[in-house]
Each structure stands twice: as structure tokens, then as C-alpha cells.
Amino acid sequence: MNVIQDFVQVGAANRPGYPMTSTFITVHNTGNSSKGADATGHAAYIKSTYAGTTSWHFSVDDHQAIQHIPTNENAWHAGDGTNGPGNRTSIGVEICENSDGNQAQAEANAIDLIIDLMKQFNIPLANVVPHKHWTGKECPHLILPRWDAFIAAITKRQQERDLAERLAKVPDWARGSVKKLLLNSVVDEPSGDLTFYRVIVVLDRLGLIA
Ligand SMILES: [Zn+2]
Incomplete structure (x- = not known):
């Protein structure tokens, strides 16, 4: 996910600047369905x-993600007080819900960002939580009714990205055949051995790979 950095000014009332070690990701909805209340709109607001x-x-x-506060500093988004773990x-991630936007795509983009952050900070999926986790607030209100599906979508997307990453190392001419093997869990990792790839492609053309 491509992220634009547009930081709140140092010293602003909403940039407290406490050093933070990120161990959780908190998911929010902006609660603002107005037209134009997209990431750019929220960057101006914050x-x-x-x-x-x-x-x-x-x-x-x-269509984008905008970062307002560095990830090694805290922000006030969880509502659990000055010393609250939230x-x-x-890391607070607000998913926009502007009525002139595509909600499904905004969530898909948020999922990609969340996966990037999980990787970067070694945060387990169990520590990706709704705002409600910290204070009981009904947020992210659009996602809470299907929170488990949202978490499952993160896992599915992680698997897709992992597969794409592994296939990127395989030569074009063998990619389709090797993909079948990976999807069927016949092999865990493309070996990088060209002879292996040639054999796989031949077997596939003979119809021997499902
Ligand atoms: Zn929230």
C-alpha cells in the first residue's frame, strides 16, 4: 500500500510525541459519511x-493512505486515557466512509496497510483490534457486525500476497504450473532449480498436475 506522509506539526495539541513501541493496530471508521470526507479531507482536518x-x-x-503521525509516536485515538494501552x-488506522467513495475498496486498502504494518512491527493478527476493544465504543461501526470476516479477509489477503511473492521468483514460462503446485500445497517453496521447473511444466502439459 502506497502511503503518503503528511504529518501533523510537531508541538500541535494532537501530536503528543510520547515515544511508542507499536504492539497493536486499532481499526476505526471515521464516522463521517459526508462527500469529500476521504483521506485528503481527514488530513486537512487533523x-x-x-x-x-x-x-x-x-x-x-x-485510493490512498495518508500518514499523519509517525509510528514511533503515540496518537490520541483509542479513548482509553493518557496512559491507556490503546x-x-x-497504531490507529481510520477507514474512511465518505459516501462518494468505494467502501469495499477502502477496506481492501486498509487490509493491505494493516498487513504491511504487521510485518514491519511484527504484530500478530490477534493484536489487530477494533476501537471497541479498548473502550466499548461502537467503532469501527461499519465493520463490527462482521469483524470475524474482516479478520479472515486479512488472512486471505496475506496468503495471496505470500503466493505472489513466491511466484515472482519463478520464471514466466513455469509460473502457471508452479502456481498449481503451490495452491495444492504439493511443494512449499519454488526450488529455483530450472530442471525442476522444466519437469513441472512437462508434467503439467501432460495433464498430470491438477
Ligand atoms: Zn474509533
């Missing part, structure tokens, strides 16, 4: 005085 002391790390919409150990 840098204005209208935001007060409220802040979060990333806004994601159907506010002090979790």
Missing part, C-alpha cells in the same frame, strides 16, 4: 485546530 487533541496515525480511503501502544 492538521486544523478543529481536531482539538484528537489524532490517529493513518487515514485510508478507496493510546500508547497501538
